[in-house]
């Protein structure tokens with residue numbers, strides 16, 4: 035290769051890798067697999083070694099991939115947070131072992147193996163036994179201070195156990211979303227018509243950087259601790275891990291000390307299949323030299339330690355024939371394409387179907403029936419199609435024509451602006467949408483009618499007895515006895531269950547009626563704020579936006595829902611059936627008008643009040659709580675750890691920024 039060719043390639047690789055780094059770390063998405071990414075980086079490193087003078091100033095081989103954000107305060111790391119060198123091959127692992135041996139000049143050494151947890155790394159600082167800071171890796175030198183969010187993670191001790199921890203130390207750990215939590219979260223999102231999250235890692239990373247800690251708490255993040263830093267804290271990594279366990283940190287019990295690289299390889303082989311049963315995603319094994327003194331001797335490169343390496347498992351992928359594409363219609367009318375495959379054995383199970391994200395993905399992959407496609411198993415139960423084996427493509431294969439009509443009711447499909455999915459707009463006449471709405475309605479978090487299940491709903495629909503949730507309330511004993519397997523007693527049970535649901539409180543009813551984007555939390559907030567369905571139905575877009583946590587998307591959806599004739603009819607029938615459409619929660623007493631209709635945005639954490647308490651106090655005293663900073667806002671009530679971007683915006687717009695103490699002054703009638 036000539037230097038000119040090398041330069042061109044180095045420049046191209048540099049900008050390509052930087053592009054994917056930006057997607058991965060800033061936008062929490064990916065366009066290529068980790069393995070492809072790692073291959074690009076290897077290529078670049080290789081070329082840079084051969085032509086060191088051509089290395090670009092922004093080379094990704096010299097820096098940790100992430101960056102800091104504006105939404106959080108930035109903190110310098112006491113010890114830089116680096117990346118890990120990685121390999122996918124046993125041979126390279128043995129080369130690394132040889133380099134370690136050479137670096138240690140013949141001294142004996144041991145390894146310590148841990149699984150490579152796939153989440154986001156976190157630095158946790160403890161002082162006098164208390165958690166004082168949680169900071170993201172950021173660019174490795176500085177990270178985002180996300181302490182408030184980290185405090186919501188139950189497995190991270192706020193106070194360490196025992197009395198023998200040093201006065202000051204730092205713990206490194208991986209924050210992750212357990213697989214089951216991730217699946218549940220996606221199920222809930224699908225249920226209210228939100229797009230599914232692509233994978234658990236990206237979702238964990240996005241969650242850690244959310245502005246609202248109460249929402250973070252609901253997401254149920256978890257954390258595994260894997261390193262301890264401080265002065266004279268331990269002699270070996272093993273000892274650090276034992277201390278972390280003793281102090282109450284959550285350490286994955288999957289680690290093992292290994293005498294040599296052969297034992298390491300045994301560990302790697304063993305966990306390749308066993309790791310599938312772990313509660314979280316893992317993508318490899320991290321191998322560390324056990325002695326901390328030896329770690330120090332081996333030192334670091336620009337972006338990773340020489341005393342550790344990540345052995346990454348190749349994604350479990352296989353190629354098989356795409357026999358066809360079928361389409362599923364969900365409760366919200368969203369159409370999901372499914373790949374029908376020539377059955378193939380992959381990672382312990384036979385795979386016949388795989389998910390195709392949406393029409394865009396089919397076009398992007400340029401999929402054709404009869405193609406050989408690569409199928410990959412990630413954390414999801416259903417495998418996904420990741421690419422086409424072009425070498426095996428036959429000449430006569432035709433591009434896939436995405437369907438134009440609903441596969442169930444034949445209504446022409448529509449697409450909403452800015453969304454990738456196609457929808458069947460026949461809300462009241464399309465079977466899976468109708469059944470899905472009833473299933474949503476009866477679920478535990480909604481009306482909680484456990485005497486009804488999917489099968490019964492299906493039968494009720496097929497017999498023409500239930501076409502909407504309201505129909506449930508006019509079912510008779512005779513109707514129910516027509517269902518297969520129902521006798522006197524079971525029929526009575528079913529009807530009693532339906533009847534009892536009339537007592538379900540308003541906020542659950544509001545969730546049950548299935549307004550798009552209105553999940554349980556939002557329903558609770560709306561119910562609390564507006565008090566009755568009539569108030570919500572009358573609310574203008576502007577009124578809706580004033581409710582806590584309601585943004586443009588939710589406001590639009592709620593507004594449209596109540597202007598739709600079918601929903602109006604359904605609500606009036608449910609009202610007639612006797613469901614609860616008013617909040618019975620006690621009205622917060624009006625205490626005064628001292629805040630004179632002034633508007634407040636609440637941000638950050640407060641010493642003496644919870645956020646919700648502040649909201650209540652403001653309303654009780656004649657003020658209003660709004661969700662975003664604008665020129666019309668009267669006060670930004672700022673607590674600790676408020677995002678700098680909010681502050682900046684308020685300053686720019688000339689909005690008064692007030693403290694907790696200022697707020698108390700306002701309450702006693704002072705002006706500021």
Ligand SMILES: NC(=O)c1ccc[n+]([C@@H]2O[C@H](COP(=O)([O-])OP(=O)(O)OC[C@H]3O[C@@H](n4cnc5c(N)ncnc54)[C@H](O)[C@@H]3O)[C@@H](O)[C@H]2O)c1
Pocket residue numbers: 054055057058059064065066067068069071072098099116117118120148149150151152153154155156171207208260320344
């Ligand atoms: N697909 C893409 O477009 C894309 C883009 C950028 C990065 N990536 C992926 O991210 C990787 C680079 O990310 P990186 O620099 O964070 O490196 P890395 O994720 O490969 O390794 C370093 C990280 O491993 C984590 N880790 C998990 N378990 C650990 C343990 N037991 N001990 C120590 N650390 C542990 C830590 O969070 C640490 O920060 C790439 O190799 C690539 O796979 C993919």
Ligand SMILES: [Zn+2]
Pocket residue numbers: 363440441442443444445458459460464465
């Ligand atoms: Zn349809």
